Amino acid sequence: MTTVGGLGSRREARERALSLLYEADAKACPPAAVLEGLPVPPDPFASDLVSGVGAHLDEIDDRIRRYARGWALERMPVVDRTVLRMAIYELLHRADVPTGVVISEAVELAKRYSTDDSGRFVNGMLSNIAEEARPKPADEPG
Secondary structure (H helix, E strand, O other): OOOHHHHHHHHHHHHHHHHHHHHHHHHOOOHHHHHHOOOOOOOHHHHHHHHHHHHOHHHHHHHHHHHOOOOOHHHOOHHHHHHHHHHHHHHHHOOOOOHHHHHHHHHHHHHHHOOOOHHHHHHHHHHHHHHHHOOOOOOOOO
């Protein structure tokens, strides 16, 4: 199956990264350890997401804590927390991925794999974080 601009393969890579980061969270081990334990390495984009989240976890979690008013990081559904971590990593460290794509993909993952309210929660969090992480130039509309 051919995908336009690699969207399908990136979406699949994000789903794989989500499952690997979920595993790391469930086992309370570093994401790098989960990657090292795989018999076959995942897609390079998925691998970058997993290792990037692991390498920048403190920075990412600090950002979530600042924006999650009324929600303790540890009490969030694991999928929501993991989706936010991946998307924040992309916003902060993957300038090659457009902001709208980061948010849209994260919302879709949250809707598919978490609670009914997760899509709205993730969208609100990431929209606010993106305003700070990737401010629009003054001459750009919207």
